[in-house]
Amino acid sequence: MALIEAKNVKMYFPVQRGFIDSLFKGETTFVRAIDDVSLQIEKGETLGLAGESGSGKTTMGRLCVRLLKPTEGQIIYDGEDIADIRGKELRLLRRRLQFTFQDPTSSLNPRLSVGKAIADALKFQKLGTPAERKEKAEEVLEKVGLSPASSFYDRLPHQLSGGQKQRVVFGRAIIMDPEFVVTDEPVAMVDVSIKAQLLELMLDLKKDLDLTYLFISHDLATARHVCDRIAIMYLGRVIELGDRNQVYENPLHPYTVGLIGAIPVPDPKARRSEAIPPGEIPSPIDPPSGCRFHPRCPKCMEKCKTEDPEFREVETGHSVACHLF
Amino acid sequence: MTLRSYVTSRVLLMIPMVMLLLTLVFVILRIIPGDPALLHFEKGVDPVVLAEFRTRLGLDKPILEQYFDYLWGIFHGDFGISMQDYQPISTHLFGRFPATLELSIYSILFAVLLGLALGVKASKNYDTTTDHSIRLFSIVTYAIPVFFLGMVLQFIFSIWLGWLPTGRRFPGRYTPPPTITGLYTIDSILAGDLFSLVTSVTYLILPTITLGTILCGIFIRFTRTNMLETLRMDFVIAAQARGLSNGTVTYRYALRNAFLPILTMIGIQFAALLAGAILTETTFSWPGLGTYLVARISRRDYTAIQGTVVFFGVLVSMLTLFVDILYAYLDPRIRL
Amino acid sequence: MTNALRIQDLTVEYKTRRGVARAVDRIRLSLEENRTLGLAGESGCGKSTLGRAIMRLVPYPGQIADGNIYINIDEDIPCKEGDIPKGEVDITELNEEQMRVLRGKEIAYIFQDPMTSLNPMLTIGSHFVQMIRAHDPEIEKEEALDRGKEVLEGLGILPERVTDYPHQFSGGMRQRVMIGLGLVLRPRLLISDEPTTSLDVIVEAQILEQMAELKKKFNLTMILITHNLGVLAQTADDIAIMYCGRLVELASVENVFEAPQHPYAQALLLSVPDVTKPDKKLVWIPGAPPDLVDPIPGCMFNPRCPMAMDICKTQVPPLIESETGGLVACHLYGGK
Known part of the structure; x- marks a missing residue:
């Protein structure tokens, strides 16, 4: 059974306008960050959410843990629709759903010791006494590899390296024993020589704590090493979803083909074979008609310009939104 | 938008x-x-x-x-009647406002020009003796009380050297230039009256320097900080890397961008200056709104006080508005 | 083949509050004409500082402490403060004005973040006009603008967009503008510092392809600074790997990827995820690089090196020729 399921979720952000414009021009324009996405995340898996900036992947991640309230649609967690819950219910839900932000430096308070930063997560949830919280935080520090915990507890973020800060961010996410963690570009800011170490830590934590991950990344090479399944997003839509081998070995959507083909391979003999799609991702305020990729698509047909392709399964576990299939 | x-x-x-x-x-x-x-x-x-x-x-x-x-x-431009002489307050206000305005304009010009020049100089010579001296100067200027600086300058230039008048706006024995704008310097130029121009300038020098110096400290600091920030920005380094001259990089790239926040500061300071000219005006017996307000307060002329305060208030809000619009006009990112 | 660039014992130091940090430590390398040198390494290894040193634009508080940088110039360049003769010129000996003339004309530099490397207050056209006229004031504004339009058109940007401001362009477009500005004066050497790091993969691929075409068209010699080894594999002819300010390995791109010599280079390559090899076991390098303010004796990599020997802790390994024909600085390969 799916742990989290998004059903026809939409997230529209109103475009900031002047005071006068909003008074006299009736219609508000929207950034369609997420436009009708349905997605299932199975318990225990790592689902990769990949795409370029502006594809809506971070917004989708925030919706899944209800950091944002969807404009439309349902988010079903554990059999219950959490799209509209508020107040205490939402606060309790936060214990089970966690989100880690991309930049560890800006997501940690520079004046708060990292031990406290982790322990405070419990304080906000009104859990435990100060002593218990400290004990638990030290336990977590050990768990994320900042050992001995007592020597790290009182350090301030600037006294840690980038990789260590990222560990603190993981620690803060797992202290509540959550079930589901959304990690937004967790290794984008660290050097390549320690990337693998952090990825392994993530997988160890997953095993130990029985976690389910939504792994948001623009780096498809890294995603391939970490994820079980991969969803490719383009302009507020999921356009392809499948088992990682299906998506990487046999990409169906022309966008996915271009995206994977564009990744620079660390091997001078492996020259790029696929043509790179021309142009750039258009504005989500006024997305193209029909298939949103059609203006850049090398295989564009007449139909693609007018008809929105349906997202359907073309082989077991492999779905795509493209008129070619 | x-x-x-x-x-x-x-x-x-x-x-x-x-x-x-x-x-x-x-x-x-x-x-x-x-x-x-x-x-x-x-x-x-x-x-x-x-x-x-x-x-x-x-x-x-x-x-x-x-x-x-x-x-x-x-x-309708009617600020009520004075309790003191039953005269309409607006007559007083409009009669005295040009004096305050003239002093304020020259002071702010002095302060901004000096502030920009010294601020840019300090930022270009970051962490050197020049920088430290300029910073020290800026701290001193806004720690020093207006009347004290005014009196020292009066003592040196008027009493001791006898070069400049101690106070007032124009000598009593002569007639000021015909009123067009109310600003004596402008009016004398319009009337082609060189003597009045020179006279009004000699009367302006001391109060302008006094007020301008007090104000320039904040512009020095603000310019310096903003310039330091801008000089480190990529587009400034990129301009240097393209071989643009030092002057172009400093003024057209760095200062032009650093100027936007400074502009806001100029607006705020100018507004404060109009209203805060009281001490300078008193020190130099300048017949502006500041001295008027002081005189009316001492006579408990409530309606006049009310009129003056309201006048200042409206003036300041109009000025703020003007600066905001200017800012929006100058910044292409807002202009759209 | 002549060398477009030759660097000898270049040392760049940053004077910080905690002490002197040597960001570039006695680097020696030469670059043949028409080749692309990839400069690789992790954050803080000094690769960007090295690139900036070649422009003589080391960010404050850094300065070139020692060494020489020679570039090859194929014609005499006139300059107000002393003409620069053709042939090999040591740019560390030039005065500021001579250096300014070279920047943009002989050496161009492209920065990492296209969002911040253009002046937000100027139109794209003004960027071109100012740059062209900085190097040749005789050129009329219109002519300079036309040259800018021509370059932009070659990069796939509509010429009428010269009147637009930077914020009206996407990141990829801005980086194309930067490349256009870099190439408009036909420099011989182009240094690009992480030119595609902040861009998405598709735009990255588009731009790298364009750069490769332009390199051919304009006979450019290139230095590509990046931490992304995938990008280097696809674009560089030679790769230099830096660690803690020192050059640890320099070889052709094939040799670096197939037979890396230095243990750091080996470990670095094993840590890179490869989309075509899902079963590659990613490794990592334990520990962290030493503090540059308080450097360790011997080889900087020794505490993290799986093959460290006693000699590594005391003596700095010299840069010697490796078995694959490149250069390597490691005691494992001594004695040849």
Whole structure:
């Protein structure tokens, strides 16, 4: 059974306008960050959410843990629709759903010791006494590899390296024993020589704590090493979803083909074979008609310009939104 | 958003702001202290005199009616009647405002030019003796009281060296240039009167330097900080890497970008300057609004105080509006 | 083949509060004409500082402490403060004005973040006009603008967009503008510092392809600074790997990827995720690089090196020729 399921979720952000414009021009324009996405995340898996900036992947991640309230649609967690819950219910839900932000430096308070930063997560949830919280935080520090915990507890973020800060961010996410963690570009800011170490830590934590991950990344090479399944997003839509081998070995959507083909391979003999799609991702305020990729698509047909392709399964576990299939 | 709709919305938003200001001034000066008429006179005044006084100033009407009369008047440029001489306050205000304006304009010009020059110099020589001396100077300037600096300058240049007048705006034995703008320097140029121009400038020098120096400290610091930040930005380094000359990089790339926040600061300071010229004007017996306000306060002329404060308030909000619009116009990212 | 660039014992130091940090430590390398040198390494290894040193634009508080940088110039370049003769020129000996003339004309530099490397207050066209006229004031504004339009058109940007401001362009477009500005004066050497790091993969691939075409078209010699080894594999001819300010390995791109010599280079390559090899076991390098303010004796990599020997802790390994024909600085390969 799916742990989290998004059903026809939409997230529209109103475009900031002047005071006068909003008074006299009736219609508000929207950034369609997420436009009708349905997605299932199975318990225990790592689902990769990949795409370029502006594809809506971070917004989708925030919706899944209800950091944002969807404009439309349902988010079903554990059999219950959490799209509209508020107040205490939402606060309790936060214990089970966690989100880690991309930049560890800006997501940690520079004046708060990292031990406290982790322990405070419990304080906000009104859990435990100060002593218990400290004990638990030290336990977590050990768990994320900042050992001995007592020597790290009182350090301030600037006294840690980038990789260590990222560990603190993981620690803060797992202290509540959550079930589901959304990690937004967790290794984008660290050097390549320690990337693998952090990825392994993530997988160890997953095993130990029985976690389910939504792994948001623009780096498809890294995603391939970490994820079980991969969803490719383009302009507020999921356009392809499948088992990682299906998506990487046999990409169906022309966008996915271009995206994977564009990744620079660390091997001078492996020259790029696929043509790179021309142009750039258009504005989500006024997305193209029909298939949103059609203006850049090398295989564009007449139909693609007018008809929105349906997202359907073309082989077991492999779905795509493209008129070619 | 277009510039036009931006301007319109700013102007519309100014209306409730000014209304609030007018109401606050009315409440503070009329209601909170009690009966202004009683406050104006010494104890034991003849009740007949008091009643007549009230009628003439309209203080016998119900408070709401007074309030609406007051608003109505202001929208017609009528700031009420002085308790002191029963003259319309607007006559005083408009008569004295050019003096304050003239002094303020030259002072702010002096302060901004000096501030920009020294601020840029300090930032280009970051962490050197030049930088440290300029910073020290800027701290000293805004720690020093206006009247003290004024008196020192008066002592040196007027009393000791005898080069410049100690105070006032124009010598009493001569007639000032015919009033067109009310600013003596401009009026003498318009009238082609060289003598008046030179005279008015000699009278302006000391107060301008005094006020300008006090103000320039903040511009030095602000320019320096903003320039340091901008000089480190990629586009400035990129401009250097393209072989642009030092001057172009400093002024057209760095200062031009650093200037936007400085512009806001100029607006705020200029507004404060108009209203805060009191001490300088008193020190140099400058016949502006500052000295007027001081004189009326000492005579407990509530209506005049009210009129002056309101006048300043409206002026300051208009100035802020002007600066905001200028900012939006200058920044292409807002301009669109 | 002549060398377009030759660097000898270049040392760049940053004077910080905690002490002196040597960001570039006695680097020696030469670059043949028409080749692309990839400069690789992790954050803080000094690769960007090295690139900036070649422009003589080391960010404050850094300065070139020692060494020489020679570039090859194929014609005499006139300059107000001393003409620069053709042939090999040591740019560390030039005065500021001579250096300014070379920047943009002989050596161009492209920065990492296209969002911040253009002046937000100027149109794209003004960027071109100012750059072209900085190097040749005789050129009319219109002519300079036309040259800018021509370059932009070659990069796939509509020429009429010269009147637009930077914020009206996407990141990829801005980086194309930067490349256009870099190439408009036909420099011989182009240094690009992480030119595609902040861009998405598809735009990255588009831009790298364009850069490769332009390199051919304009006979450019290139230095590509990046931490992304995938990008280097696809674009560089030679790769230099830096660690803690020192050059640890320099070889052709094939040899670096197939037979890396230095243990750091080996470990670095094993840590890179490869989309075509899902079963590659990613490794990591334990520990962290030493503090540059308080450097360790011997080889900087020794505490993290799986093959460290006693000699590594005391003696700095010299840069010697490796078995694959490149250069390597490691005691494992001594004695040849």
